[in-house]
Amino acid sequence: MTNTTLLAPYSAGPLGLLPNRMVMAPMTRLRATADGTPLPVVADYYAQRASAGLIVTEGIWPSSRGQSGWRYPGLETAAHIEGWQRVTDAVHAAGGRIYAQLMHGGRHGHPLSRVDGDVPAAPSAVLVDPSPVHVPGHRKADAVTPREMTRDDIRTAVRDFVAAARNAIAAGFDGVELHGANSYLIHQFLADNSNLRDDEYGRGSIADRIRFAVEVVRAVADAIGAARLGLRLSPGNPQFGMAEADPGPVYRALLDELDGTGLAYLHLTDNDRYPALADLRPRWHGVLIANVGENGDPTTREAGEALLASGLADLVSYGRGFISNPDLPERFAAGAALWPIDEAHLYAEGAEGYTDYPSLAQESRLVSAQASARTSALTSAQTSMST
Numbered sequence: 205m206t207n208t209t210l211l212a213p214y215s216a217g218p219l220g221l222l223p224n225r226m227v228m229a230p231m232t233r234l235r236a237t238a239d240g241t242p243l244p245v246v247a248d249y250y251a252q253r254a255s256a257g258l259i260v261t262e263g264i265w266p267s268s269r270g271q272s273g274w275r276y277p278g279l280e281t282a283a284h285i286e287g288w289q290r291v292t293d294a295v296h297a298a299g300g301r302i303y304a305q306l307m308h309g310g311r312h313g314h315p316l317s318r319v320d321g322d323v324p325a326a327p328s329a330v331l332v333d334p335s336p337v338h339v340p341g342h343r344k345a346d347a348v349t350p351r352e353m354t355r356d357d358i359r360t361a362v363r364d365f366v367a368a369a370r371n372a373i374a375a376g377f378d379g380v381e382l383h384g385a386n387s388y389l390i391h392q393f394l395a396d397n398s399n400l401r402d403d404e405y406g407r408g409s410i411a412d413r414i415r416f417a418v419e420v421v422r423a424v425a426d427a428i429g430a431a432r433l434g435l436r437l438s439p440g441n442p443q444f445g446m447a448e449a450d451p452g453p454v455y456r457a458l459l460d461e462l463d464g465t466g467l468a469y470l471h472l473t474d475n476d477r478y479p480a481l482a483d484l485r486p487r488w489h490g491v492l493i494a495n496v497g498e499n500g501d502p503t504t505r506e507a508g509e510a511l512l513a514s515g516l517a518d519l520v521s522y523g524r525g526f527i528s529n530p531d532l533p534e535r536f537a538a539g540a541a542l543w544p545i546d547e548a549h550l551y552a553e554g555a556e557g558y559t560d561y562p563s564l565a566q567e568s569r570l571v572s573a574q575a576s577a578r579t580s581a582l583t584s585a586q587t588s589m590s591t
Contacts, residue, residue, distance in 0.1 A: 230263055252298075253531075256300065269364060284375075303380060306380055384417055385437050386441055439478050451478050463487060491518050
């Protein structure tokens with residue numbers, strides 16, 4: 205690959221022309237009502253970050269059956285669509301591009317935190333780790349053991365993904381990312397310890413283990429077009445007690461099934477246990493977004509530049525940097541210092557710690573105003589002394 209930089213434009217095939225190669229990674233922020241409708245402040249939050257080459261939203265449940273937590277947003281009802289339409293309108297008005305990440309919780313979730321109040325379903329009846337989990341009222345409760353999904357449940361989950369993807373397009377999203385990573389439903393089918401099934405969706409062979417992921421991707425691609433669909437994977441990620449003793453063969457087989465289908469991109473998380481980027485990049489001939497900050501230090505500009513120079517990625521996703529620096533590309537371009545995250549309000553319910561981080565321009569105006577105030581005070585003091 206020729207020399208590239210994070211801040212250079214990129215013509216990304218199905219994604220079109222992006223102004224830079226920085227993707228805002230999906231990050232849970234819990235700014236939704238109890239029924240899953242995004243709050244009005246969500247539109248402000250994403251519009252502030254529209255200078256990213258591409259925004260991928262926080263995980264959105266495709267149906268109440270896949271709701272993984274309290275105040276997580278959904279894309280199932282008319283109210284959800286209307287709420288997200290305000291978000292996409294705001295991002296587009298600011299010149300941005302935004303994909304909706306569809307995240308089915310599978311075994312994640314608690315009856316107290318779910319709209320339907322039911323027990324979550326998963327590939328197998330395996331308790332999520334760690335426990336306890338967050339429930340309404342800022343309390344914690346012991347996690348519940350999910351029930352094992354029937355074949356009908358599996359077919360319903362595929363239909364739920366399809367319906368939510370269509371709702372995403374109706375809400376004005378530029379596309380959809382399927383969350384097949386970080387311990388959620390698609391990942392649960394792929395991993396060793398969360399999928400103990402002995403049928404065609406389980407341990408019989410690698411082909412069985414990847415079957416659900418392939419079915420979801422193909423069904424959603426058929427519904428909205430492969431060019432508007434991305435997939436996120438995190439091979440070997442141990443979050444929430446996930447175990448994959450030898451992820452390589454599973455994910456190689458999955459990519460062999462999906463490569464060439466015309467997806468907008470593959471969003472791939474690397475980790476120390478399994479060098480997913482190095483192993484899988486040669487098997488993926490489409491756009492690849494790399495994430496190297498999961499379970500580690502936030503990704504720096506230098507780390508992103510190195511990924512692009514190595515040829516292991518076409519785009520680089522940044523998570524925590526975008527939380528507290530809405531104009532992260534501009535700050536990288538200027539070599540400016542980054543604001544730290546307000547951890548106390550990371551999952552609060554309003555604008556504090558969400559939309560109150562200053563842009564570089566706002567910060568400069570604030571510094572100028574403070575300097576002017578100091579100058580005026582000094583002048584006044586000198587005038588008083590001379591009289």
